[in-house]
Amino acid sequence: MTSHPTASGYNFAYLDEQTKRMIRRAILKAIAIPGYQVPFASREMPMPYGWGTGGVQVTAAILGPDDRLKVIDQGADDTTNAVSIRKFFEKTAGVATTTHTAEATVIQTRHRIPEKTLGPDQVLVYQVPIPEPLRFLEPRETETRVMHALEDYGLMHVKLYEDIARHGHIATTYAYPVKVEDRYVMDPSPTPKFDNPKMNDCAALQLFGAGREKRIYALPPHTKVVSLDFEDHPFEPTKFDHACGLCGATHTYLDEVITDDAGGRMFVCSDTDHCEERRAEGHRGDLLGEAPAEIAGAAE
Amino acid sequence: MTAPLLDIRDLAKTFTMHLQDGLVIPVVSGVSLTVQPGECVVLGGPSGAGKSSILKMIYGNYRADSGAIRVAAEDGETVDVASAAPRRVLALRRTTIGYVSQFLRVIPRVPALAVVAEAATAFGIDRDDAERRARDLLTLLNVPERLWSLPPATFSGGEQQRVNIARGFIADHPILLLDEPTASLDARNRAAVVELIETKKRAGTAIVGIFHDDDVRERVASRIVDVTRFAAAAA
Amino acid sequence: MTTDMHAPMDMDTPLLTAESLTKFYGARLGCRDIGFELFPGEVLAVVGESGSGKSTLLKLLSGQLEPSGGRVLYRMRDGVTRDILALSEAERRFLFRTDWGFVHQHAELGLRMGVSAGANVGERLMAVGWRHYGRIREEAESWLERVEIDPSRIDDRPTAYSGGMRQRLQIARNLVTAPRLVFMDEPTGGLDVSVQARLLDLVRGLVADLGLAAIVVTHDLAVARLLSHRILVMKDGRAIETGLTDQVLDDPREPYTQLLVSSILQP
Ligand SMILES: Nc1ncnc2c1ncn2[C@@H]1O[C@H](COP(=O)(O)OP(=O)(O)OP(=O)(O)O)[C@@H](O)[C@H]1O
Ligand SMILES: [Mg+2]
Numbered sequence: 001m002t003s004h005p006t007a008s009g010y011n012f013a014y015l016d017e018q019t020k021r022m023i024r025r026a027i028l029k030a031i032a033i034p035g036y037q038v039p040f041a042s043r044e045m046p047m048p049y050g051w052g053t054g055g056v057q058v059t060a061a062i063l064g065p066d067d068r069l070k071v072i073d074q075g076a077d078d079t080t081n082a083v084s085i086r087k088f089f090e091k092t093a094g095v096a097t098t099t100h101t102a103e104a105t106v107i108q109t110r111h112r113i114p115e116k117t118l119g120p121d122q123v124l125v126y127q128v129p130i131p132e133p134l135r136f137l138e139p140r141e142t143e144t145r146v147m148h149a150l151e152d153y154g155l156m157h158v159k160l161y162e163d164i165a166r167h168g169h170i171a172t173t174y175a176y177p178v179k180v181e182d183r184y185v186m187d188p189s190p191t192p193k194f195d196n197p198k199m200n201d202c203a204a205l206q207l208f209g210a211g212r213e214k215r216i217y218a219l220p221p222h223t224k225v226v227s228l229d230f231e232d233h234p235f236e237p238t239k240f241d242h243a244c245g246l247c248g249a250t251h252t253y254l255d256e257v258i259t260d261d262a263g264g265r266m267f268v269c270s271d272t273d274h275c276e277e278r279r280a281e282g283h284r285g286d287l288l289g290e291a292p293a294e295i296a297g298a299a300e
Numbered sequence: 301m302t303a304p305l306l307d308i309r310d311l312a313k314t315f316t317m318h319l320q321d322g323l324v325i326p327v328v329s330g331v332s333l334t335v336q337p338g339e340c341v342v343l344g345g346p347s348g349a350g351k352s353s354i355l356k357m358i359y360g361n362y363r364a365d366s367g368a369i370r371v372a373a374e375d376g377e378t379v380d381v382a383s384a385a386p387r388r389v390l391a392l393r394r395t396t397i398g399y400v401s402q403f404l405r406v407i408p409r410v411p412a413l414a415v416v417a418e419a420a421t422a423f424g425i426d427r428d429d430a431e432r433r434a435r436d437l438l439t440l441l442n443v444p445e446r447l448w449s450l451p452p453a454t455f456s457g458g459e460q461q462r463v464n465i466a467r468g469f470i471a472d473h474p475i476l477l478l479d480e481p482t483a484s485l486d487a488r489n490r491a492a493v494v495e496l497i498e499t500k501k502r503a504g505t506a507i508v509g510i511f512h513d514d515d516v517r518e519r520v521a522s523r524i525v526d527v528t529r530f531a532a533a534a535a
Numbered sequence: 536m537t538t539d540m541h542a543p544m545d546m547d548t549p550l551l552t553a554e555s556l557t558k559f560y561g562a563r564l565g566c567r568d569i570g571f572e573l574f575p576g577e578v579l580a581v582v583g584e585s586g587s588g589k590s591t592l593l594k595l596l597s598g599q600l601e602p603s604g605g606r607v608l609y610r611m612r613d614g615v616t617r618d619i620l621a622l623s624e625a626e627r628r629f630l631f632r633t634d635w636g637f638v639h640q641h642a643e644l645g646l647r648m649g650v651s652a653g654a655n656v657g658e659r660l661m662a663v664g665w666r667h668y669g670r671i672r673e674e675a676e677s678w679l680e681r682v683e684i685d686p687s688r689i690d691d692r693p694t695a696y697s698g699g700m701r702q703r704l705q706i707a708r709n710l711v712t713a714p715r716l717v718f719m720d721e722p723t724g725g726l727d728v729s730v731q732a733r734l735l736d737l738v739r740g741l742v743a744d745l746g747l748a749a750i751v752v753t754h755d756l757a758v759a760r761l762l763s764h765r766i767l768v769m770k771d772g773r774a775i776e777t778g779l780t781d782q783v784l785d786d787p788r789e790p791y792t793q794l795l796v797s798s799i800l801q802p
């Protein structure tokens with residue numbers, strides 16, 4: 001692939017071609033060994049760590065001029081983080097962007113998987129802060145690598161056991177560990193466990209990039225992803241007692257938002273695009289009329 | 301004539317005291333004796349003659365310098381304690397040779413009744429039977445029942461010795477070694493021990509014992525062997 | 536080679552065999568030419584002063600250290616005897632969490648201090664595939680009881696336990712998978728005398744009840760007397776005397792063993 005200098009004078013998608021090739025090799029290896037953490041030479045990006053430099057590098061490496069990029073943060077397209085990453089690629093790669101899940105070919109995410117089922121022509125890129133699921137009980141990297149190599153995963157259940165002993169149920173709600181293709185235990189990044197079932201048998205390619213920790217891992221399309229659990233404490237995705245106040249959805253991940261200074265609250269879809277789309281289709285939540293414009297958004 | 305259960309040939313023992321410039325203490329040499337089923341052979345001789353040392357060699361607690369200690373083992377084989385591997389000796393102690401030492405070696409925290417019963421379960425007697433036998437023996441030896449649940453560490457010398465005797469007599473070892481079992485006992489308890497010994501003899505047990513009390517000795521001995529005749533020449 | 540997975544426990548074939556084990560740390564001798572056989576249910580005490588090579592020997596026997604010479608053979612549960620150095624890392628780890636136990640002198644080294652007692656005991660079960668929380672917990676409770684820890688303390692972390700309790704917890708954590716061989720490195724070191732007595736009595740009972748084979752490193756002859764069937768006396772990296780425990784302690788032959796025995800009150 002030749003270099004594509006953009007109008008702004010950056011190399012296409014900011015990274016030089018050699019770096020992108022290096023990252024692509026890591027991605028290919030990660031795809032070949034689902035769930036395995038592949039080390040890569042993470043680069044400095046013009047944004048601080050914690051802003052998803054791992055995800056940004058993965059996106060930069062796979063982006064082509066014809067791609068259409070969507071960036072979400074906690075499900076929303078309009079947070080500072082999401083907006084600045086989207087702008088970054090508009091400027092450095094000149095690619096088209098979108099907020100509509102169905103239109104995007106590459107979706108970079110922090111903390112959520114879109115509600116709309118992803119298709120085979122899409123790639124989901126996760127920003128990962130801590131890729132190592134075993135670190136909680138085993139801080140030594142040399143040891144965790146051996147544990148992965150030998151499939152020595154008793155410790156993961158020790159963590160879940162501890163959860164039940166302390167809280168009466170598995171209280172882990174984010175970064176809930178999964179086993180990939182009956183082999184590698186993987187941290188799905190800090191997505192809510194609500195989203196874990198979507199990772200299983202997903203038609204889209206899922207890529208995970210950890211910038212500070214210099215690791216890339218992947219789930220090829222239609223990979224088996226099982227959330228760890230106990231027979232008598234089976235994995236249960238989070239269930240909500242409410243429907244979305246705006247679109248009335250009952251099977252989406254909800255955020256609780258404050259509606260006024262008097263402490264009024266409501267539950268709304270965390271996936272803003274999905275919520276808007278449903279409203280456009282005519283679905284109406286109980287509180288649709290009452291919600292302030294900054295919550296109800298453009299669709300109102 | 302039946303085969304002896306115990307056949308000792310030309311046994312010799314010295315102690316070399318390395319901490320005292322290699323001082324050699326000759327104990328016994330040329331010890332030869334056989335013990336038939338139902339026989340009680342009493343070792344005689346003055347203090348320091350080597351009586352206990354001979355018993356300890358039979359039990360495998362002391363090593364022999366030379367000679368053989370042939371024991372008819374449970375499996376029908378003849379085992380030489382003097383040259384047997386440690387596991388074989390341990391097996392003999394479980395199945396074949398019982399021993400009442402001069403002093404009880406107490407095990408912390410284990411109550412008297414369990415100390416006694418344990419010797420029976422080690423022999424292969426089931427737990428219930430072992431406990432029943434332990435109760436019978438402690439009763440026979442007049443150990444007050446209130447002591448049974450206590451570890452013997454705090455018992456008087458005589459009480460400890462009676463626990464020790466019960467422990468030695470509870471199983472059905474074909475060979476029994478007794479090192480002054482009646483030393484610290486009163487007349488009533490001495491009589492009880494004599495009765496126990498007679499019962500074992502009738503059951504065909506081969507006994508080697510040391511008794512300082514002439515009265516007891518006369519009553520139980522089939523034969524008396526004076527160990528001074530095995531006195532080893534000083535090196 | 537045929538292997539019978541249900542081979543009955545053969546009591547007359549050694550469980551572990553050490554052959555001329557030698558270890559040099561550079562030019563310094565760790566231990567030299569140690570050989571013995573350990574049978575099922577047998578407890579071997581390794582005694583000697585500090586620096587005599589006891590811990591080196593224990594690490595060699597448990598495959599944690601590579602010998603400069605000699606080898607260690609272990610009869611696996613399937614009845615096949617293997618050279619432990621030839622085991623893969625995965626097999627060695629599996630052995631360590633199923634058929635072997637290792638009790639460290641400092642319980643902190645053998646426990647996970649950051650998780651509850653129940654998780655400490657349950658870890659091996661989970662590692663071998665137990666996936667029923669209730670059953671894991673039940674098993675952990677019964678083991679806590681067995682080592683005389685009040686089961687109501689199951690959710691406490693070992694940091695809240697006394698030294699003696701931690702050591703008992705470590706023992707429970709090791710025995711929960713019914714190992715056939717347990718290595719113990721000074722199991723009563725650093726404990727008060729009364730706490731030691733209780734622990735020794737407990738270990739003695741468990742070893743007898745479970746028919747465990749054990750290799751116990753200790754400098755305390757009273758511990759050796761109480762726990763072991765056989766004893767191996769080490770000096771300057773060599774085994775200078777070996778035999779039945781009571782024989783070696785009551786009728787010591789070697790000058791060094793006589794010194795050891797005479798320097799304590801009544802072992
Ligand atoms: N473990 C030992 N180490 C060194 N010397 C010993 C040992 N045991 C016994 N002896 C010595 O061996 C000799 C015989 O002692 P032993 O106890 O066999 O005599 P005994 O005939 O049983 O005497 P007693 O009638 O006083 O019990 C004594 O000189 C004794 O000091
Ligand atoms: Mg005597």
Ligand SMILES: [Zn+2]
Pocket residue numbers: 244245246247248249252268269274275276278
């Ligand atoms: Zn909604």
